[in-house]
Amino acid sequence: MLMQACCDLEVDVNGEEVFMVDKKTVASFSKRFAKLFGNLMDDTGDLKVVFHDFPGGAEGFELIARFCYNNGTTEITPANIVLLNCAAQFMEMESSLLNQTKKSLDGISFWSWSELLVALKECQDLLSPSKPSLILDKVLDCVIGRLASPIVASPYTSSSENSSFRCSSDTRSSYSIKNNPSHVSRWFEDLLFLNIDLIYKVVKMMVSQHFDHATIIKFLLRYQRSRFLIATASEKCRIMEVIINLLTLLDRSSLSCKLLFDIYRVASSLKIRKQCKSILENLIGLQLDQATIDCLLVPPPQKKHYMYDVNLLLRLVNAFHSEPSPCLSPVRLRKVASLLDSYLVEVSADSYLNPSKFAELVLLLPDSARESHDRLFQAIGIYLQIHDGICEAQKMRICSALNYAKLSTDALRHLARNSKFPSRIAIQGFLNQQSKLENSLEGQKHINTFSGPISTEESIKEKENSDQILVYAKRVDVPEKAEQLDVQLQGMQCWAQAEAACEVCGEVHAWLRYGAHNRNASLGAPGIMRRYLKSMLFFFINLGVPSFNNMAVSCTSENEN
Numbered sequence: 001m002l003m004q005a006c007c008d009l010e011v012d013v014n015g016e017e018v019f020m021v022d023k024k025t026v027a028s029f030s031k032r033f034a035k036l037f038g039n040l041m042d043d044t045g046d047l048k049v050v051f052h053d054f055p056g057g058a059e060g061f062e063l064i065a066r067f068c069y070n071n072g073t074t075e076i077t078p079a080n081i082v083l084l085n086c087a088a089q090f091m092e093m094e095s096s097l098l099n100q101t102k103k104s105l106d107g108i109s110f111w112s113w114s115e116l117l118v119a120l121k122e123c124q125d126l127l128s129p130s131k132p133s134l135i136l137d138k139v140l141d142c143v144i145g146r147l148a149s150p151i152v153a154s155p156y157t158s159s160s161e162n163s164s165f166r167c168s169s170d171t172r173s174s175y176s177i178k179n180n181p182s183h184v185s186r187w188f189e190d191l192l193f194l195n196i197d198l199i200y201k202v203v204k205m206m207v208s209q210h211f212d213h214a215t216i217i218k219f220l221l222r223y224q225r226s227r228f229l230i231a232t233a234s235e236k237c238r239i240m241e242v243i244i245n246l247l248t249l250l251d252r253s254s255l256s257c258k259l260l261f262d263i264y265r266v267a268s269s270l271k272i273r274k275q276c277k278s279i280l281e282n283l284i285g286l287q288l289d290q291a292t293i294d295c296l297l298v299p300p301p302q303k304k305h306y307m308y309d310v311n312l313l314l315r316l317v318n319a320f321h322s323e324p325s326p327c328l329s330p331v332r333l334r335k336v337a338s339l340l341d342s343y344l345v346e347v348s349a350d351s352y353l354n355p356s357k358f359a360e361l362v363l364l365l366p367d368s369a370r371e372s373h374d375r376l377f378q379a380i381g382i383y384l385q386i387h388d389g390i391c392e393a394q395k396m397r398i399c400s401a402l403n404y405a406k407l408s409t410d411a412l413r414h415l416a417r418n419s420k421f422p423s424r425i426a427i428q429g430f431l432n433q434q435s436k437l438e439n440s441l442e443g444q445k446h447i448n449t450f451s452g453p454i455s456t457e458e459s460i461k462e463k464e465n466s467d468q469i470l471v472y473a474k475r476v477d478v479p480e481k482a483e484q485l486d487v488q489l490q491g492m493q494c495w496a497q498a499e500a501a502c503e504v505c506g507e508v509h510a511w512l513r514y515g516a517h518n519r520n521a522s523l524g525a526p527g528i529m530r531r532y533l534k535s536m537l538f539f540f541i542n543l544g545v546p547s548f549n550n551m552a553v554s555c556t557s558e559n560e561n
Contacts, residue, residue, distance in 0.1 A: 007020035007021050007022055008022060008023055008045070008046050008047065009021050009022065009023035009026070009046070009047050009048075009049065010046065010047070010048040010049070011048075011049050011050075011061065012049070012050040012051065013051050013054050013057060013058045013060075013061045014051060014052060014053070014054055014057045014058070016057045016058040017057075017058035017061075019058075019061060019062070019065060021065055021068075023037055023047060025068050025069060026064075026065065026068045028068070029067065029072060029091075029093055029096050029097070030064070030068070030091040030092060031091075031092035031093070031094075032090070032091045032092040033049075033091070035092075036049065054087070054090060055083065055086035055087050055089075055090050055126050056083045056086065056087060056126060059083070060083050060086070060087040061087070063080065063083060063084055063087060064084075064087050064088070064091055064093075064097070067084075067096075067097055072096050072097070074097075074100075076100060076101060076104045078108075078111050078115035078118060078119050079115070079118050079119075079122075081101055081104055081119065081122075081135070082119055082122035082123050082126055082127075082139075083122060083126060084097060084100075084101050085098065085101040085102075085135050086126045086127065088101060101135070102134070105134075105138050108138055108139070108142050109142060111142070113146065113190075116139065116142055116143050116146065117143075117190055119139050120139050120140070120143060120194070120198075121193060123135065123136045123139055123140075123198075124193075124194060124195060124198055129195075129197040129198055129200075129201055130197070140201060140205060141205075143202075144202065144205045144206060144209055145209075147187060147206075147211075148206075148209040148211065188218075188219050188222050188223075191219075192222070192223060192226045192227075196227070196235075196238055196239050196242045197242075199220075199223060199242065200242050200245075200246065203216060203219075203220065203246050204249065207249045207250070213250040213251050213253075213254035214254045216246075216250060216254075217247075217250065217254055217255065217259070220243050220246065223239075224239060224240070224243060224266075227239055233270070233271075236270055237270045237271055237272050240266065240267050240270055240272050240276070241272050241273060241276045243263070244263070244272075244276045244279055244280050245276065245279065247260075247263075247279075247280070247283060248279060248283070252286065252287060255283065255287075256290070257284065257287050257288070257290040257291045257292075257295060258291075258292075258295060260280065260283055260284045260287075261284065261291070261295045261298075263280065264281070264284065264298070265298070267280060268298075268301075281312070281315050281316060281319060282319045282322075284316055284319070285315070285316040285317070285318070285319020285320045285322070286319060286320065286322075286323060288316050288317065288319070288320040288336050288339070289332040289333075289335040289336050289339070292339075293339065293342045293343060293346065296308070296313060296316075296339070296343050297346065298312055305352040306347075306350060306352050306353060307346075307349075307350040307353075308346070308347055308350075310347060310353065310357055310361060313340075313343060313361070314361070314364065317336065317340065317364050320336055330368075333365070333368075333369045334369060334370070334371065336365070336369070337365050337369035337370045338375075340361070340364065340365060341370070341375035341376055341379065342375070343361075344361055344362065344375075344376065344379035345375065345378060345379045345382065347361070348379040348380070348382040348383040348386070349382055349383075349386055350386075351386055351387070353383075353387075355387065355390045355394040355397075355398065356394075358383055358398060359394070359397045359398050359401075362376060362379070362380065362398055362401040363400070363401050367403050367406075370403075370406060371406065372406055372407075372408070373402055373403050373406040373407050373411070374407060374408050374411045376401060376402065377402060377407060377411050377414075377415065378411075380398055380399060380401070380402070381414070381418060381420065381421075383398070384398075384418075384420040384421060385420055388420065392422055395421070395422045395425075396422050396424070396425070399421060399422060399425045
């Protein structure tokens with residue numbers, strides 16, 4: 001472009017266009033040109049300057065040239081103020097054009113909403129969000145301030161002249177944009193053009209201005225869906241990473257567990273950084289008590305054959321445990337335990353789930369987290385049924401999670417009869433079942449003692465209860481039980497394992513001692529139990545376990561006394 005008939009400077013701007021200008025004219029306003037020419041200012045020869053990174057390209061240089069040729073004056077509008085500011089900084093025009101643009105920013109509060117959006121788009125195109133910029137900060141402050149004002153004129157009234165928006169002077173359209181759910185989402189569409197770096201700055205400013213956090217979440221999700229339609233794989237990763245980092249600035253109450261799991265599923269399909277993934281998992285874990293079983297059934301990573309991602313659950317529970325003790329109430333802990341038990345039942349049928357991983361799951365929570373261990377027992381039973389080939393040591397580690405005192409009578413009965421459980425566990429379950437029956441009977445006697453004479457109806461009920469106990473004792477016949485134990489003990493390969501069984505059955509000795517010192521125990525259910533346990537004792541003696549011989553001698557001598 002020819003700016004004047006006599007020009008001695010050729011300027012190539014970013015390879016877009018070549019300008020012919022007078023070097024003295026432009027150098028009189030630009031320190032960059034003045035330093036560049038130096039002693040060549042009076043040279044009559046033609047000079048050429050090539051710019052590769054001029055702000056705004058040919059359009060930006062033309063505005064600078066017109067400013068210089070117009071004796072340092074130009075019209076500054078919201079549409080060109082950012083470009084003029086950037087070009088003036090590039091050409092080192094602090095004392096002239098740069099000062100004029102800064103003064104023009106003083107009237108930014110009078111700009112319409114559409115003019116603010118135009119200026120914001122120019123900032124995005126010309127400025128780097130990572131570098132400090134006075135004009136970017138001014139525009140952003142005004143945009144957020146316009147939205148955060150308690151009562152403001154609607155900036156969303158359509159213009160009849162164009163498709164942009166303008167501020168309405170009609171006070172009837174005034175409302176609270178900041179926290180009014182019926183209107184607040186109108187600005188979502190207006191800000192979707194921003195890149196993710198500017199979104200980060202905008203949301204941080206919204207948080208500092210106490211915007212409704214639920215509204216911010218909706219905006220971020222709307223932005224994510226919109227940008228994903230045109231974004232590349234790497235851009236999607238960047239968007240998700242920024243959104244995850246922004247979630248940490250928001251109140252936990254505004255983040256539902258289901259929402260976080262939805263975000264996690266999207267993030268898992270992308271190759272986001274492990275640090276960001278850990279941040280998201282920690283956010284989920286801190287409110288794991290609000291999750292449902294459907295949320296936890298997340299598919300495993302690629303090349304993993306598990307039905308579900310069990311490693312994710314381990315990390316989530318550990319994150320839940322990381323909360324300070326005052327926040328980790330027993331009620332919340334029991335909710336997580338119930339959720340975990342449901343999860344265990346789901347994954348226990350997974351044939352690819354190895355014993356060590358399943359043991360980690362069942363031992364994940366302390367005993368105090370569960371009021372009942374029936375669901376835990378159910379999951380372990382299913383796992384042992386599916387994984388019949390695992391060794392005794394692995395079974396024992398898995399079963400160590402069970403608290404027999406927290407198993408119901410039905411669960412103890414099933415445990416005593418389940419051949420898939422280790423022998424020591426089955427025996428312990430049987431003994432605990434009998435103990436519960438004994439305590440039940442003793443409790444009934446105690447009630448009768450202090451309640452005076454019992455009625456005929458109560459006597460009949462008590463007899464029925466006693467008969468039920470006797471029927472059950474006959475049903476678990478000793479020879480049949482001995483045969484079952486014999487099958488279960490076939491897997492013991494050395495005397496050390498048999499001696500370990502003796503330790504578990506130490507309660508047999510205690511029961512026999514109880515019967516020896518209580519003559520009346522020969523009557524009713526306690527007497528039957530004593531005879532039954534003595535039969536079990538001699539069954540083990542027949543197996544040849546030495547420690548039972550001593551127990552038998554002790555019990556015989558006590559009976560003789």
